[in-house]
Amino acid sequence: MLSVENLEVTYPGGIKALRPTTLTFREGEFAVLLGPSGAGKSTLLRCLNGLVRPTNGRVSVPGVGDIAASRAVLRRHRAATGMVFQHHQLIGRMTALANVLMGRLGHQNTLRSLWPSSRCDQRLGLEALERVDLLDRALTRVDLLSGGQQQRVGIARAVAQRPRLILADEPVASLDPATATRVLDLLRTICRTDGISAVVSLHQVDLARQFADRVVGVRGGEVVFDGAPARLSDGDLSRIYDAQPAEVLAAVDEAPRTRQGAIYALRTA
Numbered sequence: 483m484l485s486v487e488n489l490e491v492t493y494p495g496g497i498k499a500l501r502p503t504t505l506t507f508r509e510g511e512f513a514v515l516l517g518p519s520g521a522g523k524s525t526l527l528r529c530l531n532g533l534v535r536p537t538n539g540r541v542s543v544p545g546v547g548d549i550a551a552s553r554a555v556l557r558r559h560r561a562a563t564g565m566v567f568q569h570h571q572l573i574g575r576m577t578a579l580a581n582v583l584m585g586r587l588g589h590q591n592t593l594r595s596l597w598p599s600s601r602c603d604q605r606l607g608l609e610a611l612e613r614v615d616l617l618d619r620a621l622t623r624v625d626l627l628s629g630g631q632q633q634r635v636g637i638a639r640a641v642a643q644r645p646r647l648i649l650a651d652e653p654v655a656s657l658d659p660a661t662a663t664r665v666l667d668l669l670r671t672i673c674r675t676d677g678i679s680a681v682v683s684l685h686q687v688d689l690a691r692q693f694a695d696r697v698v699g700v701r702g703g704e705v706v707f708d709g710a711p712a713r714l715s716d717g718d719l720s721r722i723y724d725a726q727p728a729e730v731l732a733a734v735d736e737a738p739r740t741r742q743g744a745i746y747a748l749r750t751a
């Protein structure tokens with residue numbers, strides 16, 4: 483479905499966010515990137531969509547090759563790739579439906595995108611909202627929706643795109659545990675039903691265990707575990723969340739959203 487070969491990212495200032503990494507994400511797989519804050523999960527995800535340009539190596543799609551080979555190839559790859567973000571990236575003053583219809587823009591040429599959405603796109607948008615249980619909120623401004631509902635709109639936007647792949651960057655990091663479980667359950671169910679492959683970054687070990695077909699554990703820009711969630715042992719988790727208690731506490735103070743991973747590290751340190 484999607485391969486990365488010797489992918490390496492060094493940011494300006496010399497930060498090695500990703501060390502040479504080779505991985506293949508399989509068709510229909512729900513893969514979870516698991517790791518602490520700063521491990522390189524977002525960097526890897528963003529490379530998969532060409533949002534971060536690797537310093538070395540490449541991302542390739544079967545039958546297409548390197549996604550960065552040309553602007554046309556990258557555009558096609560992005561049109562087939564739905565993105566779900568931690569902070570939704572929705573436009574608050576627009577309705578849920580209008581936000582979902584943004585997912586269709588990649589399928590239109592520039593001129594067409596200046597016109598109101600076609601009936602066909604509107605139907606796809608409403609169907610996508612129905613699948614995340616928000617049809618009755620289609621005409622509500624998204625800034626009037628709860629965090630969990632907004633993330634479901636984000637998922638509907640990705641689904642309306644009719645993607646082959648969904649990349650989700652910490653999609654439940656700002657949600658309470660019950661809402662996070664519901665949102666991830668919806669995302670995985672839709673991916674399974676439609677045969678969409680997914681790569682999802684998470685901090686929460688329990689959610690990775692519950693939803694992943696495959697866990698890719700990342701630490702310090704390196705893959706330190708790659709396998710089924712049932713194979714994830716306490717030793718593997720210590721390797722992924724390797725940190726001294728003092729560092730872990732500092733991370734909790736700095737970034738409350740990393741708390742779950744940090745607390746796990748504290749327990750296993």
Ligand SMILES: Nc1ncnc2c1ncn2[C@@H]1O[C@H](COP(=O)(O)OP(=O)(O)OP(=O)(O)O)[C@@H](O)[C@H]1O
Binds near residue numbers: 499523
């Ligand atoms: N644009 C950037 N410029 C410079 N350094 C960056 C940039 N983006 C990320 N980094 C650094 O690269 C490393 C990996 O960051 P990345 O965001 O990929 O990790 P992450 O595992 O997604 O973390 P988090 O869970 O906190 O989002 C970190 O040290 C981070 O500070």
